[in-house]
Amino acid sequence: MDQQTIEQTTEQTTQATKQIRDYLDEVRMPALRKNLLKLYDDIEEKLNNNPASIKYHHNYPSGLYIHTLEVMRFALELFDQYKEKMSQHFTRDDIILIAFIHDLEKTTKYKKNLSANAGISETYFLYNYAKLDMNDSTEVVNIVSRYGLYLTDIHINALCYHHGGWSPQKGKLTELAALIHIADLMSVNFGQNQQNGG
16 A cells, blocks of 8 residues: 555545544434444444455455445435335434444454565455354344344344345345445445555
C-alpha cells in the first residue's frame, strides 16, 4: 500500500467513525441504542484494523469500517426511497442494527499476513482459521447476544441471506434481507473500494 492510499484510507476511516456513531445515535429505542453503542465502542479498533474481505472488496486495513458505513448509508437511502412499496414492517432501527452487524464476524475472521512481501505480491490478510469453525450468521448472533442484542426472526433472516444467492443457506429472503443485500452489493460495486481497482 503506498503512502497516498494509506492517507486516503485514514481520512475515510476518520469520516466513517463519525458517521457510524451518528447512525447508531439515531436509533430510537433507548436500550437498543445503548447496547449498540457499547458493542461499537468494544469493536471500533477491530473494525478499523480489518478488511471487509481478503481479495474481493475493501481488502485493506479499515476496509471493514468503510464497508460497514457504506452498507448502513445505502440501506437507509434505499429504505427512505422505497418504504411505501414494502409490505413487511420493519423500522430504521432494524436497518441500522442489521447493516451495522451484517459482517461483524469479520472482526475476528482475518489476521495480518506477516510475510515479508505482504501487500505487494501476496494477500495482505489471511483467514484466521481458528475463527472459521461456525457459520458466519451464528457467530454474529453469538457475539451480539453478549451485548443484550436479541434478534428477531426477520433480523436473523437478514443476517443469513444478506449475500442473496451467494448465501450458504437456501431459503426465502425477507424484504429486510433483500434491502441489506442490495446495499451490500452497492458498497462492493460503487463504494470506496480502491484497493482492487473496483
